[in-house]
Amino acid sequence: MDKSILLKVRNLKKTFIKKSGTFLKRKKTEVYAVNNVNFEVKQGEILGIIGESGCGKTTTARMVMRLMKETEGEISFEGVNLCNLKESETNKIRKKMQMIFQDPYDTLNPGMRIHDILMEPINAHEKDLPYETKYRKVIEAIEAIELKPAEDFINRYPHQLSGGQRQRIAIARAIILKPSFIAADEPTSMLDVSVRAGILNLLLDLRKKMGLTMMFITHDLSTASYMCDRIAVMYQGKIVEIGPTKKIIQHPSHPYTKALVAVVKDLNYFIKNREKLILDGEVDSTKEEKGCPFVARCPHKEAACHTQVPELEDVDKGHSVSCHCHTELLEKTS
Amino acid sequence: MVNQKWKKYWQVLTSNNIGLFGLILLVIFLLIALLAPILAPFDPSARVGDPFMKPNSQFLLGTNDVGQDILSELLYGTRISLLIGVIAAFISILLGCLVGIISGYYGGKTDAFLMRLVDLVLVIPFLPLMILLAAFIGPSFWNIVLVISLISWASPARVIRSQVLTLKTKGYVEAAKSIGTNITVILGRHILPGVIPIALSQFVLAASHSILIEASLSFLGLGDPFTKSWGTILYYAQARGAFLTDAWIWWVLPPGLLITTLVIGFAFTGYSLEEILNPRLRKER
Secondary structure (H helix, E strand, O other): OHHHEEEEEEEEEEEEEEEEOOOOOOEEEEEEEEEEEEEEEEOOOEEEEEOOOOOOHHHHHHHHOOOOOOOEEEEEEOOEEHHHOOHHHHHHHOOOEEEEOOOOOOOOOOOOOHHHHHHHHHHHHOOOOOHHHHHHHHHHHHHHOOOOOHHHHOOOOHHHOOHHHHHHHHHHHHHOOOOOEEEEEOOOOOOOHHHHHHHHHHHHHHHHHHOOEEEEEEOOHHHHHHHOOEEEEEEOOEEEEEEEHHHHHHOOOOHHHHHHHHHHHOHHHHHHOHHHHOOOOOOOOOOOOOOOOOHHHOOOOOHHHHHOOOOOEEEEOOEEEOOOOHHHHHHHHO | OHHHHHHHHHHHHHHOHHHHHHHHHHHHHHHHHHHHHHHOOOOOOOOOOOOOOOOOOOOOOOEOOOOOEHHHHHHHHHHHHHHHHHHHHHHHHHHHHHHHHHHHHHOHHHHHHHHHHHHHHHHOOHHHHHHHHHHHHOOOHHHHHHHHHHHHOHHHHHHHHHHHHHHHOOHHHHHHHHHOOOHHHHHHHHHHHHHHHHHHHHHHHHHHHHHHHHHHHHHOOOOOOOOOOHHHHHHHHHHOOOOOOOOHHHHHHHHHHHHHHHHHHHHHHHHHHHHHHOHHHOOOO
8 A cells, every 4th residue: 555655744844933022022932834734645646635724735735845844744755755855856856746836827927938938847857858859848738738729829928828728837837747746736716717627627637647646725625526536624734634535525524624514515504503613713823732723613612622632533444533522423413 | 028018118218208318318428428539629638739728619618737628538538437337337236136136035144144234335434435445446447446336236236135035926936946947047037037127227327326426536536547537527627726717617517517417317217217117106198
């Protein structure tokens, strides 16, 4: 089984230091952006990471992509621990792992033509190839993302493309080196709903053709359930529930997941159980770790929730949740 | 799109009266500098008349203390003033870009160190220091250039740093990093193009400063004695008592006016360039 695991994240932590107070009474508080995250991505699967804004999903992706240094933890990709690599070695690994960013209006340099934008990854890793080969790769990549005819697009500037087309170009840039792993950071959240499905289907299509493994970050449960084989739900820097998409959607065990699912699934159920489901209260990631991170907003809290930090426990094969009361909750709903 | 962008810049520049005026002034001075041998009636270093002659039909601005034609001196002086201004500005912008980009991109301790250095250079009372430097390393064309550049790289560096700070948070810079592009390529392809327009406007403003500084140094007698700039002419006028006699009208006033006009030319062009780069300053027309 270990052989098929492409990416493995162990005890990943990221803290930011918040300075406050005046010169003499300076206080440094640690803010947890990502707190003890563990997950694995198997060869060929799409792992969804969902959660609200600021829950640490993008930070996790940025650490995996080595755009940010982790505070603690271990990330291994194809058996290589990425955390101890030097900059030059990291750059070599980057050939195999690419990222698709959220904002297609921001990630393409407005002063560069599509040709130059797509040449950039090739020049970074396969500079010595003859120009004809490089050019053919660029054309192939544009064709792979279904912008036809490719020659029409090659000399355009990003501002001559629509949002959907730009995101396709960003995808082309990510797949042009034929990587084995792609992290997609909310690739459809800035796009019109009408274009979204096209981009999602393109990603699924590419995955089938190229055998891509993906980490798909989103805040939208319906997108995640469409795309992903497994889903990890993050809350305040922690994974609160992880499991196969079907199980997460049909039998959500954590109260936070339940709330998310309820909103998407059935508006009537949401209206009826409003009190139980509504997520209230302040989010404060600076306070010390004491009890469940969700306790302030949880409708089912018990005494233990305030004092003990819940660990991820298996509820089913491949489905784990970190909640003290999940067994009772399961009984209640079924 | 790049061509369109420059066309648009050109439109803003020329639709702005002040900018157009500045640009025309600069072109005129450039022509004077280039055509000095044709325009000047005499060799500026030859004794062509009696000393201290008043303006007449032969010597339009009279002659100086050794009988050289002041008009010819002024025309040739344009070359020196312009050249020193432009070269010094170019060097200081180059230095400013380097420091600004390194400081802005790398951040952290490098940034802190370089910016404190900039602070230091900015708060030094520059005229006394320059006099000291110029006197210490001796008066020559390149020494003057060096002294001016050493003083004036700091404020462009700060402006460019702030531009780099905004550029480096752009998605495409981050994307380039995640692709694995190495740092020199990132700086060259993604950061530098965004910095160039700002550097250009800073260059024009720096040139106007450099010309003023050169004039002040030369006026104090610290200029190159073998290549007479406008400042040097003023120095001799002052040394020979022209300020106290009627001679100030043709010996002191013309170089003074020329310096002022050239500086205004650069400053106006610079301001309208800034307007191009900072669309919020643009007036609705």
